[in-house]
Amino acid sequence: MWRTKKPEESAPSSNPPGTPSVTVQDLRPLGLRNSLRPSDSNSRLGKSLSFQGELKGAEDLYIDGEFAGTIELGEHSLTIGPQGRVRADIRAREIVIEGNVQGNLRAGDRLQIGKTGSVTGELVTARIVIEDGAYFKGSIDIARAEEQGPASEAGAGERFRVAPTPLSVEAEDKF
């Protein structure tokens, strides 16, 4: 009947060598996902690598180097690490940015710009998270048809109810 008190979960240990300096601990207070760290199962473009061209794939990708071109990952996620410098149009289910990105981004599910992230371009996503300190110049459009939940679910403490449609649909102007 009474739950026995479980031992407190230990905090994640410090990053293993070779992983980005942004830690999971940094992100958790904001309720952000910890997909920032490359896992063994991810493909990875390391800091010293540079690639130019068209990249398509069906697995998660972590970029901490330079990339120019287009990236299409379908239902998978792309993480751009703190050292990543990307000039590309990107399509993925989830995009997490801690580095520098220029291009048009389309995330089917979710887009996150971390505190060290810098993004210039047009963003289309179902949900977005922007950490304090992030730089962004461009436009943000919420893809209503693909919306699956409240946009501020992982936000920095916001408590807004998200309306899926505009507050009013009466237009004054002709479009």
Added chain:
Amino acid sequence: MSFWRRWFGVGEVYASPETQLAAPASHGLAQFFQHLAARIHPNVLDLGRVWHSTVTLLTAAGCKVYTEDAFATLADAWQKQSPDAAAYLEENLRYAAESFDGILAWDLFDYLPEGLLSPAAERLRVLLKPKGVLLALFHNALPITAGVMQYRLVTPQSFACIASALPLLPQRVLHNRAILRLFAGFSSSHTFVRRDNLREVLFVK
């Protein structure tokens, strides 16, 4: 300190950097949202720093949000030399005419050099669609500390002021008559006086 307070007529000392001040009700912002509500999928340009809550609130209201931190670009321009109006507008605020239903200019005009005031006001007017709205803030007195206040939406009726270390100095206090002259191209304006030494002015194109 008291000398500078008297000299500048300062009524309030701003918080230290990255300190967030309280978010009193903003009638100007409430009116801004009311205007947007009458439009379908309105385009809104925010000239301040990007904030999650601002983007969330605007997108929740059905807006497509454009962000261009004019304060940061202005600070960059100041660091090189006094910003030249033509050069500044050549590199910034470059959008097609009548692109936006609403523009959040915050207190940008308090920081613009004299030569950039009219060209910037005219550029924003051109960027607005007919009956589009521009929300601007004006300080009643010069702050005694350097640095810019940044503004983050908290609700559709309030915003928080956050002190930043951005190296910009307010250029002057714009009084009501000067403001109306500056934005003479707009069809109407509504002024809301706040308790925190700010005036909110909503201009309608």
